[in-house]
Amino acid sequence: MATAGCHGCETGRPRSAHSQPHGAPGGRASGHTGLEEGWDNELPGDRPGPGQDEAGQSQSFLDQEEVEEAEDRQLLEPEAWRTYTARRNALREFLTCDLSAHLLKRHHARMELLRKCSYHIEILPKHLALGDQNPLVLPSTMFQLIDPWKFQRMKKVGTAQTKIQLLLLGDLLEQLDHGRAQLDALLESPDPRPFLAGWALVEQRLADLSAVMDNFLAMMVPGRLHIKHRLVSDVGATKIPHIRLMLSTKMPVMFDRKESVAHQDWVALRWFVTIQPAVPEQFELRFKLLDPRTQQEYLQRGIIPVAACTFDVHNLLPNRVYKFTVKRAESYTLVYEPWRDSLTLQTRPGPPEGLPPRRLGKPGCP
Numbered sequence: 001m002a003t004a005g006c007h008g009c010e011t012g013r014p015r016s017a018h019s020q021p022h023g024a025p026g027g028r029a030s031g032h033t034g035l036e037e038g039w040d041n042e043l044p045g046d047r048p049g050p051g052q053d054e055a056g057q058s059q060s061f062l063d064q065e066e067v068e069e070a071e072d073r074q075l076l077e078p079e080a081w082r083t084y085t086a087r088r089n090a091l092r093e094f095l096t097c098d099l100s101a102h103l104l105k106r107h108h109a110r111m112e113l114l115r116k117c118s119y120h121i122e123i124l125p126k127h128l129a130l131g132d133q134n135p136l137v138l139p140s141t142m143f144q145l146i147d148p149w150k151f152q153r154m155k156k157v158g159t160a161q162t163k164i165q166l167l168l169l170g171d172l173l174e175q176l177d178h179g180r181a182q183l184d185a186l187l188e189s190p191d192p193r194p195f196l197a198g199w200a201l202v203e204q205r206l207a208d209l210s211a212v213m214d215n216f217l218a219m220m221v222p223g224r225l226h227i228k229h230r231l232v233s234d235v236g237a238t239k240i241p242h243i244r245l246m247l248s249t250k251m252p253v254m255f256d257r258k259e260s261v262a263h264q265d266w267v268a269l270r271w272f273v274t275i276q277p278a279v280p281e282q283f284e285l286r287f288k289l290l291d292p293r294t295q296q297e298y299l300q301r302g303i304i305p306v307a308a309c310t311f312d313v314h315n316l317l318p319n320r321v322y323k324f325t326v327k328r329a330e331s332y333t334l335v336y337e338p339w340r341d342s343l344t345l346q347t348r349p350g351p352p353e354g355l356p357p358r359r360l361g362k363p364g365c366p
Helices: 034-040 054-074 078-098 101-116 138-142 148-187 192-197 199-219
Strands: 118-125 243-250 253-255 267-273 283-289 301-306 310-313 321-328 334-336 341-346
Touching: 078 148, 078 192, 078 199, 101 148, 118 148, 148 199, 148 243, 148 334, 192 199, 253 321, 253 341, 267 321, 267 341, 283 310, 301 310
Parallel strands: none
Antiparallel strands: 118 243, 118 334, 253 267, 267 310, 283 301, 283 321, 321 341
């Protein structure tokens, strides 16, 4: 099978027919040769001692591979053997470059990040000519022309579209994992004859997995919302602006677990966003005392609006456990936010009984 250039391959050169793919166990998947049975039945004195040169062990392993290759060649004619070797190398190259274990691991990490993001609707003009109004200001003015009830309906459409897109991404990634496992098992098959007989199905499988990968990469970026009805009401203007709605992704808000610390009766909280937005954002911080024991302790909770990425919560009880959560403040354009970061901290114990407590931030008298 003719293969395209290797994208993302670390080596840039095809490996030999019997070299192992990334993540594959050494040796053959099944079956035992006479050489392997002889190794199992050898005497303890025949094993190389700890002082023996390692080169001899490597040579023994290479000899074993040569024996296995010779046995495989005996099953095929020379021309069939060359075809088998070429197709095996093509499959190995696909698993090493286009569908490597490292690449799938990166996609899994990106999927986990997308599940923690928040998704918003962006209103953009379809066409912007030179000299037109600033595109950063234009969407805010368009909100005045959009029917609020219709926009709420579009937010529900955006929520459903985002959920479906995340589900499809997870399904595509699962197909890639399963497809790689199947091809890897085929590559380790000890008998070359079924490999050659079913090569047409292997080629079809490679094409299908390439298409799945293309669809997965295309869906990683939120796309355009499908508008069934006109959002702009009749305002009596001679020309109604043409707009388009897009789904945008905002990176999750996460606590800085190194900088967030608890003191005796207060905590210092810090959080961050991986990609800083162009304009300052508003956040919502929640806290509550875990396992309250009295009605008064049950009141140790609250919701605090914050306009920065840091905040200190005071008047807490000593030696108690509190849970804190942070997220972006509710906005008019938010359609889906499935995750918010949480942090649990325990305040430090108070002073021993009989000693007057010191005021926070002021040193005691010498």
